[in-house]
Amino acid sequence: MLTVAGSDSGGGAGIQADLKTMLALGTHGMCVVTAVTAQNSLGVQGAWELPVDAVRAQYRSVVDDIGVQAVKTGMLGSAEIVEAVAELIAGTDAPAVVDPVGVSKHGDALLAASALDSVRTKLLPAATVATPNLDEVAQLTGVRVESEDGMRRAAAAVLAYGPAWALIKGGHLSGDAVDLLTDGSEEHWLRSPRHDNRHTHGTGCTLASAVAAQLAKGRSVPEAVAAAKEYVTGAIAAGFALGGGIGPVDHGWRFREA
Ligand SMILES: Nc1ncnc2c1ncn2[C@@H]1O[C@H](COP(=O)(O)OP(=O)(O)OP(=O)(O)O)[C@@H](O)[C@H]1O
Numbered sequence: 001m002l003t004v005a006g007s008d009s010g011g012g013a014g015i016q017a018d019l020k021t022m023l024a025l026g027t028h029g030m031c032v033v034t035a036v037t038a039q040n041s042l043g044v045q046g047a048w049e050l051p052v053d054a055v056r057a058q059y060r061s062v063v064d065d066i067g068v069q070a071v072k073t074g075m076l077g078s079a080e081i082v083e084a085v086a087e088l089i090a091g092t093d094a095p096a097v098v099d100p101v102g103v104s105k106h107g108d109a110l111l112a113a114s115a116l117d118s119v120r121t122k123l124l125p126a127a128t129v130a131t132p133n134l135d136e137v138a139q140l141t142g143v144r145v146e147s148e149d150g151m152r153r154a155a156a157a158v159l160a161y162g163p164a165w166a167l168i169k170g171g172h173l174s175g176d177a178v179d180l181l182t183d184g185s186e187e188h189w190l191r192s193p194r195h196d197n198r199h200t201h202g203t204g205c206t207l208a209s210a211v212a213a214q215l216a217k218g219r220s221v222p223e224a225v226a227a228a229k230e231y232v233t234g235a236i237a238a239g240f241a242l243g244g245g246i247g248p249v250d251h252g253w254r255f256r257e258a
Pocket residue numbers: 103104105132133134169170171172177178179192193194195196197200201202203204205207229232233236
């Protein structure tokens with residue numbers, strides 16, 4: 001399966017998190033790099049986008065020869081890259097999990113403000129599952145959620161842009177870590193205990209890649225999301241200190257348990 005995302009030199013989020021997740025879930029990981037970040041446990045020190053032609057060329061190389069069973073998108077950076085990727089995934093016969101990455105855990109911008117409209121009108125409509133966190137919901141739809149009660153409103157506002165399913169992540173609320181998956185008719189609440197662990201770098205990338213890996217294996221969207229939630233919860237519980245700031249989740253927690 002394929003991730004279209006930015007590189008995190010610290011190895012906790014982005015392309016690196018995606019490929020580790022794909023391996024841990026028994027799939028073959030491939031990647032289209034959209035941007036390179038200089039990043040560590042303290043934040044993002046720099047970010048450089050690739051030319052849009054390089055993004056398109058990587059995508060065509062992989063899809064035309066090897067083929068894909070599922071695609072995941074993460075950091076896309078600019079409106080130009082968002083629009084190119086939206087067109088590429090819309091033309092690919094595989095489910096697409098779109099993580100509309102806006103800012104890093106440290107508050108560094110990973111998407112230009114000028115790209116928001118392209119995310120709304122081009123990328124979200126091409127998604128099988130869109131996985132915004134609550135800050136991204138606010139940025140994209142204007143809906144602000146401060147408690148579980150508001151998550152239905154958030155999902156409706158995201159679904160209005162056209163993804164088949166919305167997975168609203170409540171990781172930034174307090175209390176249990178609750179997410180809502182809905183296609184507008186079915187509703188699935190995913191709840192896990194909140195782990196009191198500050199080493200959560202990469203949670204969003206890991207969850208979205210895990211959903212894509214499960215879809216690649218042929219699971220339905222609700223089954224894929226339930227299995228992905230279980231995987232990311234274990235990875236957060238096993239998150240560990242690395243560097244002087246926020247350490248990564250542990251993508252290999254199941255290997256170590258075994
Ligand atoms: N402390 C925690 N304990 C358990 N689960 C958590 C915790 N924090 C987040 N989660 C879960 O992790 C997943 C990712 O959610 P989150 O809201 O953190 O995504 P994100 O904001 O995109 O990630 P990031 O903050 O790294 O950019 C969700 O399933 C969420 O419920």
